[in-house]
Amino acid sequence: MSQGNNDVPVSVDRGQACAGGDAPFTPGQARACTVREVLDRVGGKWSIGILVAASQGPVRFTELERCVEGISRRMLTLTLRNLERDGLLHRRVYPTVPPKVEYTATPIALELYESLVTLTNWAERHRTAIAEARAAYDREHGTPS
Amino acid sequence: MSQGNNDVPVSVDRGQACAGGDAPFTPGQARACTVREVLDRVGGKWSIGILVAASQGPVRFTELERCVEGISRRMLTLTLRNLERDGLLHRRVYPTVPPKVEYTATPIALELYESLVTLTNWAERHRTAIAEARAAYDREHGTPS
DNA sequence: CGGGATCCATGGTGATACTG
DNA sequence: CAGTATCACCATGGATCCCG
Numbered sequence: 001m002s003q004g005n006n007d008v009p010v011s012v013d014r015g016q017a018c019a020g021g022d023a024p025f026t027p028g029q030a031r032a033c034t035v036r037e038v039l040d041r042v043g044g045k046w047s048i049g050i051l052v053a054a055s056q057g058p059v060r061f062t063e064l065e066r067c068v069e070g071i072s073r074r075m076l077t078l079t080l081r082n083l084e085r086d087g088l089l090h091r092r093v094y095p096t097v098p099p100k101v102e103y104t105a106t107p108i109a110l111e112l113y114e115s116l117v118t119l120t121n122w123a124e125r126h127r128t129a130i131a132e133a134r135a136a137y138d139r140e141h142g143t144p145s
Numbered sequence: 146m147s148q149g150n151n152d153v154p155v156s157v158d159r160g161q162a163c164a165g166g167d168a169p170f171t172p173g174q175a176r177a178c179t180v181r182e183v184l185d186r187v188g189g190k191w192s193i194g195i196l197v198a199a200s201q202g203p204v205r206f207t208e209l210e211r212c213v214e215g216i217s218r219r220m221l222t223l224t225l226r227n228l229e230r231d232g233l234l235h236r237r238v239y240p241t242v243p244p245k246v247e248y249t250a251t252p253i254a255l256e257l258y259e260s261l262v263t264l265t266n267w268a269e270r271h272r273t274a275i276a277e278a279r280a281a282y283d284r285e286h287g288t289p290s
Numbered sequence: 291c292g293g294g295a296t297c298c299a300t301g302g303t304g305a306t307a308c309t310g
Numbered sequence: 311c312a313g314t315a316t317c318a319c320c321a322t323g324g325a326t327c328c329c330g
Binding site: 060061062073074076077093096097098099100101 | 291292293295
Binding site for chain 2: 035067117
């Protein structure tokens with residue numbers, strides 16, 4: 001997602017509202033900032049898939065590798081680490097041979113999963129509308145190569 | 146967000162569930178796919194900020210430039226085009242001199258904005274918990290540089 | 291089995307300058 | 311005012327090999 005890790009506060013600029021002009025200061029932009037935090041955390045290409053899988057119950061590394069489908073060993077590891085770091089995943093290591101590691105979604109992650117349903121519903125409701133809008137746009141303006 | 150536009154279906158692999166083993170096939174992964182669509186559309190670094198601003202009423206280009214704060218002319222233009230293309234923003238041009246362009250959020254975008262509130266609430270609820278988890282993780286493992 | 295380490299391609303993004 | 315054009319950077323992610 002956002003690659004430059006420059007921590008632009010995204011705004012929270014009190015002062016005149018951006019639009020309308022009726023709002024005294026733009027709380028919306030603070031909102032936007034918060035949402036971006038979430039998105040930067042969960043917006044990774046693979047985070048959702050992993051989170052979804054782990055929300056059903058404990059998952060092992062190799063299971064995820066097959067499960068998420070398309071993910072590389074590297075990205076799986078990286079994403080798991082980040083999710084664990086943020087307290088969204090719990091990592092339990094069994095000191096056996098061969099090693100066994102289980103990942104479990106934390107309560108926080110489970111809540112997040114529920115929140116994502118709202119977004120999912122939105123996407124499903126307007127999926128076709130958006131596709132049409134896109135097609136229409138490409139028809140009028142130059143088709144994207 | 147995910148930059149490679151490689152359309153990996155993210156899964157929808159029916160068969161044994163990834164976790165638990167109780168679910169017959171993983172509808173969750175199909176879910177994940179849908180969510181990713183949304184995130185790829187809205188997950189851009191600036192989309193939210195623009196959407197939020199445009200949700201309050203018609204906004205002009207320069208207003209957005211000040212409003213979103215940190216955005217470059219280039220990215221503003223690009224993000225606006227994408228949002229317009231997806232039917233989330235409506236662009237009205239006044240053929241005057243100097244030119245005047247107004248961007249307005251479409252009904253779809255307004256619905257999306259409402260959906261984002263759910264995510265925002267989640268972020269606000271667990272913001273500190275996540276920060277602590279992250280700090281704790283960095284304390285145990287090597288602090289990141 | 292579950293990673294870590296390294297090399298490398300892609301393209302999203304910012305800075306700057308120019309235009310109708 | 312509202313863009314477009316060009317350049318260069320670097321984070322993201324893939325591939326491969328190795329290790330405990």
